[in-house]
Structures are given as C-alpha cells and as structure tokens.
Amino acid sequence: MHVSIDSAVDELAHLPFPIPHECATVGDAVGAHVAWPAQFVVIQDEKPQKKKIVDHRNKIGLSSSVPRSLHLLYCYCKRALTDEQNLSLAFDHDLFDESSELFLHLEDIIPFYSLDPISANCIVVYMWHLNKKMKEDNMTDMFRFVNPHTIPYMPYVSKLYRNAKIEHLNERASVLAERLSVASTNQLVLVPHNVGYHWILTVIDPYKEMVYLLDSLSHRNRYNDWKYVVDMSVRLFNSNKERKGKKQAIWEVVKGPRQPDLKQCGFYVMRFMREMIEKNATGEKNSISSIFMKNEYSKEEIDEVRSEWAECIQDYIYE
Incomplete structure (x- = not known):
C-alpha cells in the first residue's frame, strides 16, 4: 500500500x-x-x-487467461519466495552504463500477474529484455534507457516546501542530463517516469532538442514539474556539450493508444518502448507519431509484453 x-x-x-x-x-x-x-x-x-x-500469495487464483510463461513464473515464485526472499537479477554494464543489481519481490510479481498497477522494478526488467534484443539486432546505437529509479517522483503538498521542491526538481534534471550526455548523435533516450501513481514514457532526442510524450491516459502535457525537469536537463546537456542550443526544447505529444482502465499504464509504457524499437528493427523510418496509430492495444498485444517479461526472468533463473 x-x-x-x-x-x-x-x-x-x-x-x-x-x-x-x-x-x-x-x-x-x-x-x-x-x-x-x-x-x-x-x-x-x-x-x-x-x-x-492473510498471506497475500494465496489471494490470487491461477487464471487460464494469463500467458503460460507468466503463469509458470508465478507458480515458481509462489513456491520459492517468501516475504523475506527475493529474486536477485544482475544487469550488464551496457543497460544503464553501470553494473547494477535488482531485487524482484513477490510485491512486484503479483500485480504484474494480475494486470494491476506495476512497480518500477517491473519496467526495469522489461528494459533489460529490450536491451538484450537490441544487442542481438545490433541496434544499441539507436536507443538508450534511463533507469526510472534514478529519477523518482516526489510529491510536495505544501507551499512551505517550494524551495525544497525547486531544489529537488533541479537535482532530477541534473541526473537526467548526465544520462543524455552519454547519448550519441541520432540516439533516442527512453525515459519511463512515474508522475504519481501513473506511468508515462518520455522520448528525448537531445541533439535535436526534441521531446516526445506518450501518455496512455491523456493526449496533452499535464505534468508541469516533469516538463520543468526535462527542459532543464536539455539545457544542462547543451551546457555540458558546450552547445548554444535553443531557448527551450520542442515538445510533441504523441496521440498513442489509450489504456482501457486506470491500471495498465505501466504495461502500455512497456509496449510503447517495444513498438519503437521493433519499428526501427524492421527498417521503417517513420515519424514517432506514425508508429502509434491504434486507439487501444488488444489483450493479445499486452500479453505479448507480459510473456516476454516472464520469459526473460525464467531464462535468467535457469541459465
């Protein structure tokens, strides 16, 4: 909770x-x-x-509508893990340009199984899967990922915290700018971000100073704090690179598929990233907006993501 x-x-x-x-x-x-x-x-x-x-592991019945790989992973974790145990996943250096380790808990796996709101851990695991696919297809020079844990959402409920808020936003912008600084020319930076119980995807082309926003709940930019962070990060990127740059980055809100409920934003963010990488893998050089023409993803399309997520973890467990 x-x-x-x-x-x-x-x-x-x-x-x-x-x-x-x-x-x-x-x-x-x-x-x-x-x-x-x-x-x-x-x-x-x-x-x-x-x-x-009541043991929360016993609250969920096994469902025939869940992808088989996810069903098997859930059964394994229900048997093997307790509240004090977790799955330790070690990531290669090239995922976030540093060696890192993630601890996946039952509290992460159960919502993923149930199509409920998911954690940053779940999204990081899927980015890990996508990075592996990009290496297989020699596409790592096209996209770069930002770890959502490094730029967390932090609410401020009082005007008394205004100075602290600005300081915190600038700190987040500095972290994002460091990640932009290692991007190569024509490389897009994918930034999943939680704006407060809701996941969005921001795609940044730092050298062109273009920002694309994909929000499965809305087709307008409603997040002033996040816009401040991204705009500031682009300015810091230009400063670090000693580039003159524009006064402000250009934003484009991509009218992508809309989620059918209030729970699936994380799954949609993962599907957004998959679609972008997949389109580039097939050689389709369309604009980002032209990639997302559907009104909604089908259950089968979301289940593809869930199945790949589970298979990635299973391969790691049994390798």
Whole structure:
C-alpha cells in the first residue's frame, strides 16, 4: 500500500521499501508518499488483529487467461519466495552504463500477474529484455534507457516546501542530463517516469532538442514539474556539450493508444518502448507519431509484453 508520512516517532527507522538516492529512513519520508507492507497498515481506528492477516500469495487464483510463461513464473515464485526472499537479477554494464543489481519481490510479481498497477522494478526488467534484443539486432546505437529509479517522483503538498521542491526538481534534471550526455548523435533516450501513481514514457532526442510524450491516459502535457525537469536537463546537456542550443526544447505529444482502465499504464509504457524499437528493427523510418496509430492495444498485444517479461526472468533463473 502507499501511505503518507505526516510525522515520525522514530525518524531513524529504516523504510521497508526505501527510494534510492531519496528516502532511506522514516524521517526522510515525512511529507511524502511511500510504499508500505499492507499487513502493517491499520485503517482508521481499526485494531491490528494478527489472526486476520492473510498471506497475500494465496489471494490470487491461477487464471487460464494469463500467458503460460507468466503463469509458470508465478507458480515458481509462489513456491520459492517468501516475504523475506527475493529474486536477485544482475544487469550488464551496457543497460544503464553501470553494473547494477535488482531485487524482484513477490510485491512486484503479483500485480504484474494480475494486470494491476506495476512497480518500477517491473519496467526495469522489461528494459533489460529490450536491451538484450537490441544487442542481438545490433541496434544499441539507436536507443538508450534511463533507469526510472534514478529519477523518482516526489510529491510536495505544501507551499512551505517550494524551495525544497525547486531544489529537488533541479537535482532530477541534473541526473537526467548526465544520462543524455552519454547519448550519441541520432540516439533516442527512453525515459519511463512515474508522475504519481501513473506511468508515462518520455522520448528525448537531445541533439535535436526534441521531446516526445506518450501518455496512455491523456493526449496533452499535464505534468508541469516533469516538463520543468526535462527542459532543464536539455539545457544542462547543451551546457555540458558546450552547445548554444535553443531557448527551450520542442515538445510533441504523441496521440498513442489509450489504456482501457486506470491500471495498465505501466504495461502500455512497456509496449510503447517495444513498438519503437521493433519499428526501427524492421527498417521503417517513420515519424514517432506514425508508429502509434491504434486507439487501444488488444489483450493479445499486452500479453505479448507480459510473456516476454516472464520469459526473460525464467531464462535468467535457469541459465
């Protein structure tokens, strides 16, 4: 569950799910929303009753409509993992230009299985899969990924935090600018970003100072804070490269497929990235807007993504 931290009895207590580079303790998270284990959340005046706690792994029935590879992965994880155990995935240096490790928990796998809102961990795993495909097709010079964990969403609910907010936005812009700086000419940078319980995809061409926004809920740019971060990152990129550049990057909102509910934004972001890479692999040199002509993705198209995601993890487990 997501909880809002208004005050902390023990400010040095560690968060159960820390936000990398942002929040490590409860004190750090005051004024923000963070993930919290559902069994430790007491609703209103309800008294915690340990006997009523139900193992969340048993809440989901196996569904015949789930892709077979995902079904098998879920069954494996349900048997092999506990709340304290996880899947450790080691990524090659070329994914984010640094060697990294990701810990995939049941809290990541269960929503993915159920077509519920998914975590940044799930999206990183699919980027890992896409990067492998690009290496096989000699396409790594066309796209570069940004780890969504490095530019997390951080809400500010009070005007008292205005200075802190600007400082934080500039820090996020600096991180993004560093990633843009290693991009080569004509290479597009894919940036999945959570704007607050909703995933969007931003595609940046830093040398042309073009920004493409794909939002499966809306066909307009509604995220002023994120626009500030991206615009500032492009300016910092120009400064780092000693380029004059434009006063402001050019934004284009791509009218792509719309999700059928409020849950599938993460799956749509993964499908957006897949479509862009796939079109380039087949030699189709159309504009980004022309790639996304459908009103909605079919269940089969979303299941392709879910199946590839599960197969990528299974290959790693059994290799």
